[in-house]
Amino acid sequence: MPPMTARIREFLRDRRPEGPCLVVDLDVVRRKYLSFARTMPDTRIFYAVKANPAPEILKALAELGSCFDTASVAEMQMAFAAGATADRISFGNTIKKERDIATAYAMGVRLYAVDCEAEVEKIARVAPGSKVFCRILSDGADAEWPLSRKFGCDPEMAPSVLEHAHRLGLEAYGVSFHVGSQQRNTKAWDAALAAAAGIFREMAERGIRLKMVNLGGGFPTKYLNEVPSVEAYGQAITDSILAHFGNDLPETIIEPGRGMVGEAGVIKAEVVLISKKSADDQVRWVYLDIGKFGGLAETMDEAIRYPILTERDGDAMEPCIIAGPTCDSVDVLYEKTPYALPISLEIGDEVLITGTGAYTTTYSAVAFNGFDPLKAYVI
């Protein structure tokens, strides 16, 4: 279970914020950063801003020396506002408008992700001389939130993409991949690293020396199940790099998002209604004031099962269907696998949804059903 920190408990007790809200404990974020930095001392850390772009989080990480993986010009501006310099920012989205690349270049950003020749050509036109890394497909097996084929090209295509960049005056800098979010298998990086090493060799034969492997994210948050430690991931990845690259080690970077901030956040919510649909219904419906459109989008397909704490934990439990407050029938959090909550739970009770520091505030809808987006307090 992710931590329910004393600082968050005190904040909620003293401030009693109205309505559903996320509270993030910066101490947990800082500890996570230091844990990544200590475990992988030769790897640069690019925090994936999209996981939670709260200014306080970006500032704390910038102060610790973090770099930033950004998906858009707006995220770059946030990283700059937090004190990052251009050399610590990567434009990691493989899908970029040419005018956004031009804006990034004007701000000094020189590191770009690509996965096809058309994207290389945009960068060559408006960000001359920049470094590009080619994202390759990875199957994401074992990830709780597996990735589609949306990003990356087949590893066999990467050398021609990188050579195209080289010919157009860009620096063919390296290879990236992503093993899937919430990846619980520490060995998942191995196959992708083998493919990356193959691309390095192929490029060397073409006379182009790649320098960097971007190991992506995938580092998990503790939800209901235990997950391996940052140290276990670090060791497995280091072993794979040594096995596939030998003594000619590449520079490496990682892009933790969920792994950096997920465990640092807790959502406070309220039970709005408890009901049954018929006199002989076996399973209660428990309706909260937060749902899929208020920040818990990652319950989609019940992929991520957040731990939920109540004031009545310890009482006898019973399975429930848990749903959100909107007039939308898809706004149901857990139904296929009902969720055990105390039988004594009552309308008006407060519940704490832990492990919610990542991919919650920014997923929330602007005003669906007139409900405000998720408020956040970073302490």
Added chain:
Amino acid sequence: MPPMTARIREFLRDRRPEGPCLVVDLDVVRRKYLSFARTMPDTRIFYAVKANPAPEILKALAELGSCFDTASVAEMQMAFAAGATADRISFGNTIKKERDIATAYAMGVRLYAVDCEAEVEKIARVAPGSKVFCRILSDGADAEWPLSRKFGCDPEMAPSVLEHAHRLGLEAYGVSFHVGSQQRNTKAWDAALAAAAGIFREMAERGIRLKMVNLGGGFPTKYLNEVPSVEAYGQAITDSILAHFGNDLPETIIEPGRGMVGEAGVIKAEVVLISKKSADDQVRWVYLDIGKFGGLAETMDEAIRYPILTERDGDAMEPCIIAGPTCDSVDVLYEKTPYALPISLEIGDEVLITGTGAYTTTYSAVAFNGFDPLKAYVI
């Protein structure tokens, strides 16, 4: 296909708005309202504000005499701001905080949805004497966007919920149901109306005379397939009411949302990237600057297939996978059933996604990946 109106074409040509945006033609909304009003002259129309709460839309409908189905206090405030009076507002969400019911009552709202005794008790405490209608489950068969069991109780339970309301001093006013959104079978209302008539009879035997049947929404938007006309729905519903209620006709209300505004809106978007994942890939990936998190959430499970117009329609077509611009692998719009687009389509081309007037702007995320929420222009 939904209309691409001359007014929207002119607006886009003259204003050339930057970035993805929705343009809504109020003339289409007004025509739809009048079509509902003409077809079902004895039925009160409660526009489902959640479908699109743009102030201009609410104002146009209020001027035509529309009532409003609201999901939250904020939506009620929007309806008031548009000129509606309290007697034209229903609090149609079955999941309400007691303090929100109290606020609605203080604003003069006297019509509330319930589906269980606990909700009745909240209303009795803070909105004494109000009218309540009990929502019953309906299986939503044939709907493109079927509803879960989230809202409503089994019809057998409805009489006890309504009798509970009566005993607590509320007016047991009627029954509601929802046959599923984008319901293309005009006969879908029949089974629910039969159940409603049964509840009316059961309540009469208990000495309580119900007055109203809320026929819900479900009226479709034309997407790629043709749908029956408003007139066809009106006729089928009228026939069912006569069959099940005989000469003792209840008051009726409808709650169109998608059916009122879906066809009135067009999203303008841009092709950001076109690529293949390997040299022998058969299907192109087409990436737009709008996706699941920018307003097209209803492409979830590819449930709704929006018509997409390009500047090159008429050229030879080829199937594509269509995806959004975010660094999120679930942000893919059409993949299971690829979508045919012109082979000549190019990066930077504008595309028009029609039938997008409902359930787009408010579904959009606050700032996922740093992208702005969907902008809207109501003309």
